[in-house]
Amino acid sequence: MSAAVQDAAPRRTRRRWLTVLLVVIVLAIAAMWVYAFIFAPRDGVNPVRDKAWSDATETRCALASDQLSPLVFRTKITEENKAEDLPAFVAVLDRSYAIIHSMLDDVERLPRASAKAQALIPQWMADYRVWEKDLKEWIEQLRAGTIVKFGVAVTDTGIPVNERINTFATENRILSCSTDLLTT
Known part of the structure; x- marks a missing residue:
């Protein structure tokens, strides 16, 4: 046999293995996408x-959202207008804080039927209380005359606490409890 024929056989074998490997990789990726779009859990x-807890919570948060709607403060607070407008803004925030605090107290007292609800709702409420504390601290900074943006705590996993609150609200269909709706 010539040297060229001897070299061609290992090359064909290597190509065949490479082709088989690429086909396996493509099939694995295709299977992953089929699973992701058809069989993967959606929750x-x-x-x-x-459902009873979610419905009652949504109702209570919607009431709070309705109570907060007329309290929207449309004036942007700047150094130039803070002497005149900041006290009114802080008064609106105080009323808003009282509404949110009352809402959280009411939601915390709602009965929970499932074991998962009894485990997860206290964690969500703890996140919400951190957000509420951040809101109170911001109001106090404004009351002292310091104009700062509202900032929220970051969890131990690096996620802003309001994102965890809002994810929980979305996944449990209690959208009125989203911090975005309560502070717009």
């Missing part, structure tokens, strides 16, 4: 599956 990790 997040937070659904408590407690």
Whole structure:
């Protein structure tokens, strides 16, 4: 046999293995996408599956959102207008804080039927209380005359606490409890 024929056989074998490997990789990727779009569970990790709790919570948060709507303060506070407008803004925030605090107290007292609800809702409430504390601290900074943006705490995993609150609200269909709706 010539040297060229001897070299061609290992090349064909290597090409065949490479072709088989590429086909396996393409099929694995295709299978992953089929699973992701057809068979993968659609729920997040937070659904408590407690319809009575979710309905009652949504109702209470919607009431708070309705109470907050007329309190929207349209004037941008600047150094130039803070002497005149900041006290009124802080008064609006105080009323808003009282509404949110009352809402959280009411939601915290709602009965929870499922074991998952009993485990997850206290964690969500703890996140909400951190957000509420951040709101109170911001109001106090404004009351002292310091104009700062509202900032929220970051969790131990690096996620802003309001994102965790809002994800839980979305996954449990209690959208009125989103911090975005309560502070717009």
